[in-house]
Amino acid sequence: MKPILGALFFFGFIAIKAVFADGASIALSGNTRGVPACVTCHGASGAGGVANGFPRLSGLNADYLQTQLDAFANGQRRNAMMTPIAQILTPEERAALARYYSELTIPTNPFPTNPSPPPSPETPGAQLALKGRWSNGLPACVQCHGATGAGVGRTFPALAGQSALYIENQLHAWQQGTRAPGPMGLMKLIASKLSQAEIKSVAAYFAALPPELGEKGSTP
């Protein structure tokens, strides 16, 4: 009798685990199907890794994170590391991980090695970030990603306090077509109008911005 009860409990537990995927557990220790712990690359606080261009995940919008994991899984976004991992994750696990990271507190200084102090507002990157280049039909980054790069909604991720190398890599990926063009093809179009020097400069600008400038929920 006892072994049967034990087995019942065991399989019941497995079933519950399968239905209620545990984001924290996968993030901290991976899963038995070969997914490595996310913290290995993205850091214990989800701040990412500046040297390798691993992005900050903490505090990003949950829907945005899930969309990206789904895109890795279905091949719309390609990355040697993330594609196989996302393909092993079940849709429920991807959703749970996205939720987990969206709820993590943003580290105040995720990238001590990012350029500091912030680049002067006169750099080409700051100009592009704050004003765009309308003679070329290029909107300012902050028009969609928020005045301080904090991100807007599920579509426009936070750029402030993101790894500079990661931002550079994404703009290159859009130029080269290894990342899906994004809603309405906006980011591919925008990346196509940037020079290599501008990409470096604009990435440095946002990387150096504190991830949270405003008081949450305050009146604008």
Add this chain to the structure above:
Amino acid sequence: MKIKIPGILTVGVLVLAAAVIAGVSQYRSTPPDSINPAPLPVAKKSDSASSSSGKDVKTPVTFHPPSEQDMPRDEFGKTIQLGKDIFDHTERYAREYVGTASNLRCSSCHLDAGRLAHSAPLWGAYVSYPAYRSKNKHVNTFPERVQGCFKYSMNGKAPPLGDPILVALESYSYWLASGAPINPKIPGRGYPKLPKPALPPDYARGQQVFEQHCALCHGADGAGQMDANGKRGFPALWGAKSFNWGAGMGSIKNASGFIKANMPLGLGGTLSDQQAWDVATFMDSHERPQDPRYKDSIAATRAQYHDSPDDMYGQTVNGHVLGQGTSSAKPEAVQ
């Protein structure tokens, strides 16, 4: 459902920006998005309006405002800079007049800090006043015109004439217009006047355009979006936090010109004229804050201020008589 836009729309034969044309060719090289597929808004050859506009309307913009580095660095320059700050962060620098009455900024409709041709640039406005306006039936000075922006487009309060905020905005506009001729027809002023569309503008078609090309930023409910810190992100297109019924953008004709030239952001010129008219009709067929000039009844207010086929005030859409305004006491998704 269908909305009749009665009468003949008076249409000026006018200009679309070279920028608009450039926008179209740039966008055509962009493959469709595969994450959130949305049909590419390539202008149709069969759209007679836009194919004819392709050649005729491309009058080049000859005036270019001075570059920001050339802003004077003296006392006058400080006031010019304040004008630009008000323009970009209206809620901070003109708080007492706009507060949280809307989630718009001056630069929501006047793109590139009031520099961009065909997006009602300040330099175009500055050289066009004083002027007689049928809107209030007298000659308006430039500061009085700006007061109208606060009262209607920002759904706020007009700063009194001589107020430092109006002085700063006038100084910024004057400086942007450096070297421009006094000329109310200066190319690039205001929004393009689109030719009348092939089909009468239609709410249902406009809704489809909205869902495919606009809702991503402005939200499915048109209420705009705040950023992750709760600061203003994308402007509300209707509802309690949008421009009120007295604003120029409430004219379908104005709105269609702005949309065609400038929307979606970075993809100006990619919607067909028909799509621009349809989606402008959809946007302006929603409730928004009451016209501050409201008197006696919706019907009387329509007769006095909104008697135009391009104006939905007082019209019935989906069983709702527009022009009732929005209750500011009502809790809103966007603050």
